[in-house]
Amino acid sequence: MPAGLFWFLAALSVLSALGVVVQRNPVHCLLSLVLTLLAIAVLFIGQDAVVVGFLQAIVYAGAIMVLFLFVIWLLNLPAESRPTGHLALRFFGAVAVAALMAELLVFALPARLQIRAAAHAAGYGSIEALSQTLFSEYLIAFEVTSVLLLVAVIGAVALARRTTAAEMQERGAADKAEIEKAA
Amino acid sequence: MVSLSWLMVLSAAIFAIGVAGFLTRRNILVMFMSIELMLNAVNLAFVSLGSRMGTMDGQVIVFFVMTVAAAEAAVGLAIIISIFRSRETVHADDLTLLRW
Amino acid sequence: MIELVVGAIEAILMVLIGLHLAIFLLYFERKGSALIQDRVGANRAAITGFGRKLGLPNLGIVNTLVADPLKLFTKEDFVPDGADHFLHGLAPFLALFPVLITFVVIPFGDTITVGGYTFNLQAANLNAAALYLLATIGIGVYGVALGGWASNNRWALLGGIRATAQMISYEIAMGLALVSVIMTYGTLDLQEMVRAQGGVWFGFLPRWGIFVQPLAFVLLLTAGVAESKRVPFDLPEGESELILGYMVEYSGGKQAAFMFTDFAEQALTAMMLVTFFLGGWQVPWLYRDGFHLPGGHLIAVAPLAVSLLGVVSFLVKVVVLCAFLGLVRWTLPRFRYDQLMRLGWKGLVPLGLANILVTAFIVVAAGGTH
Numbered sequence: 001m002p003a004g005l006f007w008f009l010a011a012l013s014v015l016s017a018l019g020v021v022v023q024r025n026p027v028h029c030l031l032s033l034v035l036t037l038l039a040i041a042v043l044f045i046g047q048d049a050v051v052v053g054f055l056q057a058i059v060y061a062g063a064i065m066v067l068f069l070f071v072i073w074l075l076n077l078p079a080e081s082r083p084t085g086h087l088a089l090r091f092f093g094a095v096a097v098a099a100l101m102a103e104l105l106v107f108a109l110p111a112r113l114q115i116r117a118a119a120h121a122a123g124y125g126s127i128e129a130l131s132q133t134l135f136s137e138y139l140i141a142f143e144v145t146s147v148l149l150l151v152a153v154i155g156a157v158a159l160a161r162r163t164t165a166a167e168m169q170e171r172g173a174a175d176k177a178e179i180e181k182a183a
Numbered sequence: 184m185v186s187l188s189w190l191m192v193l194s195a196a197i198f199a200i201g202v203a204g205f206l207t208r209r210n211i212l213v214m215f216m217s218i219e220l221m222l223n224a225v226n227l228a229f230v231s232l233g234s235r236m237g238t239m240d241g242q243v244i245v246f247f248v249m250t251v252a253a254a255e256a257a258v259g260l261a262i263i264i265s266i267f268r269s270r271e272t273v274h275a276d277d278l279t280l281l282r283w
Numbered sequence: 284m285i286e287l288v289v290g291a292i293e294a295i296l297m298v299l300i301g302l303h304l305a306i307f308l309l310y311f312e313r314k315g316s317a318l319i320q321d322r323v324g325a326n327r328a329a330i331t332g333f334g335r336k337l338g339l340p341n342l343g344i345v346n347t348l349v350a351d352p353l354k355l356f357t358k359e360d361f362v363p364d365g366a367d368h369f370l371h372g373l374a375p376f377l378a379l380f381p382v383l384i385t386f387v388v389i390p391f392g393d394t395i396t397v398g399g400y401t402f403n404l405q406a407a408n409l410n411a412a413a414l415y416l417l418a419t420i421g422i423g424v425y426g427v428a429l430g431g432w433a434s435n436n437r438w439a440l441l442g443g444i445r446a447t448a449q450m451i452s453y454e455i456a457m458g459l460a461l462v463s464v465i466m467t468y469g470t471l472d473l474q475e476m477v478r479a480q481g482g483v484w485f486g487f488l489p490r491w492g493i494f495v496q497p498l499a500f501v502l503l504l505t506a507g508v509a510e511s512k513r514v515p516f517d518l519p520e521g522e523s524e525l526i527l528g529y530m531v532e533y534s535g536g537k538q539a540a541f542m543f544t545d546f547a548e549q550a551l552t553a554m555m556l557v558t559f560f561l562g563g564w565q566v567p568w569l570y571r572d573g574f575h576l577p578g579g580h581l582i583a584v585a586p587l588a589v590s591l592l593g594v595v596s597f598l599v600k601v602v603v604l605c606a607f608l609g610l611v612r613w614t615l616p617r618f619r620y621d622q623l624m625r626l627g628w629k630g631l632v633p634l635g636l637a638n639i640l641v642t643a644f645i646v647v648a649a650g651g652t653h
Contacts, residue, residue: 006185010193017197017220021204026212027370027432033216034425036197040223043190044245047234052242054414056226059249062421064219064256066451069428071260072212073444075267080210093206097199104195110188118237125234125242127411127471133239134246145250152254159261162268 001046009046013039025079026072030065037061048125190231198224209275211263215256222252285400293406294387300598301386304553305546306348308605312546315606316613355542358535363435366532370433375533375540378426381419382547388412389554390474391597392564395590404564404594405474412473413465416555417458420510423548424450427512427519430541431529442528445620446512446519452627453509453516459635460502463642464559467495477563481570487577489567492560498638500560502631507552508608509627511545515615516623553604561600564593 016039019032037060044053106112123129134142163171197220204217226245233241267273317324362371392404409415424447431443468476482490493500509516519528527533530541557563568574569592573583584592618626 001185003185006189010189013193014196014200017200020216020220021200021208021213025367026210027367027429029213029216031370031425031429033219036220037223038422040197040227043227044230047230049230049234049242049245050411051414052230052245054411054418055246055249057418058414058421059253060219060223062418062424062454063451064253066424066428066447067256067260068212068216070444070447071264073432073440074264075212075273077210077212077273090207093203096206097203100202101195101199104198105192108188108191108195110186113187113191115187115232115235117235120234120237124237124239129239130242130246133243137240138243138247141247145247148254149250152257156257156261159258160264 001043005046006043009039009043012036013043026077027069030068030072033068034061034065037065048120050125051127051130052125187231187235191228194224194228194231196224197221197227211266211273211275214275215259215263219252219256222248289400289402290406293402293404297386297389297391297406298383300391301383301547301550301554302543304550304601304605305543307602308546308549308609309351309542310348311606311609312612315609319610319613352539355539356536360535360537361532363532366435367433370429371532372537374426374430374433375537375544376426377429378423378544379540379547381423381426382544382551385416385419385551386554388415388473389558390477390563392590392594393478396586403474404590408472408474410470410472413461413471417454417461420457421454423544424454426541426544427529430533434529434532436532438526439529439531442519442531446529449512449516449519449623449627450510452624453506453631456502456627456631456635457506457510459632459639460499460506461559463499463635463638464492464496464503466639466642466646467492473558473563477558477565480562481565483568483577489562489565491562491565496560496638496642498634499642500556502635502638503556503559504552505626505631507555508549508611509623511548511552513545513549513608514612515618518617518620518623549608550601550605553601553608556604557597557600561604564597566592566596569593 013036016032016035020029020036023029023032038057041053041056041061044050044056121129201217201220201224204220205214208214208217226248229241229245229248231241233239233244263273266278270278272278313325362368387406388409390403390405394401394403396402427450428443428447431439431441431446434440464476465471468479470476470479476492480490480492484490484494488494512519527538530538533541568576569584569589571586571589573581573589575581
C-alpha cells in the first residue's frame with residue numbers, strides 16, 4: 001500500500017471518528033461512522049486482506065449501519081440540545097482517554113513491536129486461504145458463532161416486538177386468576 | 184508499505200476516540216456507535232498484525248469480531264427500542280431506575 | 284504506465300456505456316411503453332421548430348433525449364423548509380455514485396491485441412470482483428435512505444423506509460444467488476467466469492451459466508429488479524400512491540440523478556445477468572481462431588475481429604435484457620408491500636439456500652470445481 005494512500009486514509013478515518021463523537025445530529029454521526037468504516041475497509045484491502053475488506057464494506061457499512069439508521073428513524077431522534085454530559089464527566093473522560101492513549105502508544109513503539117515481517121504466501125487474503133483457516137483451526141468457533149447469530153435473531157425479535165392485544169388480555173386474565181387464588 | 188507502528192498508532196487513536204465518545208456522549212445510540220468504533224479499531228490492529236506475520240489468523244478473528252458485532256448490534260438496538268417504548272427517552276442521564 | 288492510461292480509458296468507456304444504456308432505457312420507457320399501451324408516447328418537442336420547418340414530424344427522440352434532460356437540469360433546485368441541506372444534496376450523489384463505479388468491473392470483451400499491446404477488456408481486474416459488486420450495491424442503499432429522510436416530509440420518509448427495507452432484503456437473495464454461481468465456477472473473478480462459459484456441450488449447446496444454474500438466474504433476475512426498485516417492485520416510488528416516494532421533494536438536477544440511478548441500476552442488473560448467466564462477451568461457437576459451427580464447419584476470423592465480435596455480442600445481450608426488463612415493467616402490476624417482503628424473505632431466501640445446497644452437492648460429486 002503506497003504511503004500516501006495510507007496517510008490519506010488515516011487522516012480520513014481519524015477525522016470521521018472525531019465526527020462521530022462530536023456531532024449533534026445522530027444521523028450525521030452515523031454517516032461519519034460509515035465513512036470511518038469504509039476507510040478502514042480500504043486499509044484492509046491495502047494490506048492484502050481483500051476478502052475481509054470487502055466483507056467489512058458489505059456487512060458492517062452496508063447492513064449493520066443501515067440497522068442503526070432504521071432505529072434512529074424509528075425513535076425519531078432529533079438533533080440534541082445537550083450533546084455531552086456535565087463538566088466532571090467530560091474532565092474525567094478526557095483524563096481517562098489521555099491515559100489510555102499514552103499506554104497504547106507505548107505498545108506501538110517500534111522497539112516494542114518486535115515482529116519479523118513474513119512474506120505473504122501466494123493467495124494471501126483470498127477467499128480460499130480464509131476458508132482454509134476458518135474451517136480447520138477455527139471450526140468450533142465458527143459453529144458456535146452460527147448458534148450465536150440464531151440466538152441474537154430470536155432475542156432481537158422477542159425484545160422488539162409489541163405485545164399484541166390478545167397477549168395483554170391473557171396477562172390480565174392470569175393476574176386476575178392469581179389474585180383470586182391468593183384471596 | 185508503512186511500518187507497523189503507524190498502523191498500531193492509528194488503531195490506538197481510533198480506539199481512544201471511541202472511548203472518549205462512549206464516556207462523554209449521553210445519547211445511547213451515539214454511545215453504541217462509539218462501541219462500534221472501538222471494535223473497528225481492534226479489527227484494524229488484528230489485520231495489520233496478521234498481515235505483518237503472514238498468517239491468516241488475524242483475518243479469521245476479524246471475521247468473528249464482525250459477526251459478533253452484528254449480533255450484538257441487533258440485540259442492543261432491540262433493547263434500546265424497548266427502553267424507548269417504556270421510558271420515551273434515549274438520554275442516558277434520564278435512565279435512573281437503578282440509582283439509589 | 285500504459286496500463287494505467289488504458290484502464291482509465293476503459294473505465295470512462297464503461298461508465299459512458301452505462302449512462303447511454305440508461306438513456307436508451309429512458310427512451311424505451313417512453314416509446315416502448317407507448318407501443319405496448321397502444322398510444323403514441325412523447326412526441327412534442329422540436330428545437331426552434333427545426334423538425335417542423337423541414338416538414339418532419341415532431342420526433343419523440345428529441346423530447347426524451349434533449350428536451351427532458353435540459354429541462355431537468357435548468358430547473359430551480361429547491362430544498363424544502365426544515366430539511367437538512369447537506370444531506371438533501373448528498374443523497375442523490377450517494378445513490379448514483381456506487382452504481383456508476385460498479386460498471387468498471389464488468390468485462391465487456393476478451394483480451395484485444397492492438398499494435399503489439401494486449402489489453403484486457405475490463406477496466407478494473409479485481410480478483411474479488413463479485414464481492415465488489417455486492418459491496419457497492421450495499422452502499423447504494425444510503426442514497427435512498429437519506430433521500431427519504433432528508434426531505435422533512437412524512438411520505439418521502441415512508442417511501443425511503445420502504446425502499447431501504449426492500450433493498451436490504453433483496454440484497455440477501457442476490458448474495459445467495461451469487462454464491463451458487465461462484466461455487467459453480469470456483470472463482471470470484473468475473474473475467475475468469477466469462478472465460479469459463481466458452482465452449483460447447485454435446486457439440487452445439489454453448490456452456491452458458493443459465494443452463495448450469497437456471498434457478499440462480501431466476502433468483503438474480505428477481506432480486507436485481509427488486510434492488511433497482513423497478514416494477515413490479517416499485518412500491519417505494521409509489522407513482523399512484525406516494526407520487527415519487529423518496530424523491531418527492533427533489534427537483535431539477537438532483538431528481539435527474541435519482542432517475543438516472545433507477546435506469547443505471549437496471550442496466551447494471553442486465554449486465555450482471557449477462558456476465559454470470561448469458562456468457563458475457565462469449566459468442567456461441569466462436570473461438571480464438573474463428574467459428575467452429577456444429578456440424579464441423581470452420582469459418583476463420585481475424586483475432587481483432589474476434590475481440591470486437593465479443594464486445595458487440597456483450598452489448599447486444601445487455602440491450603436485449605434491458606428491453607426485457609422494460610417489458611416486465613409495463614406488463615406486471617405492482618406488488619403490495621407485505622407481498623414484496625414475503626416474497627423476498629419466505630420465497631427467495633429459502634430457494635437460494637436450497638440452490639446452494641444442491642450446487643454444493645453437485646460440485647463435490649463432480650470432483651471439485653469445473
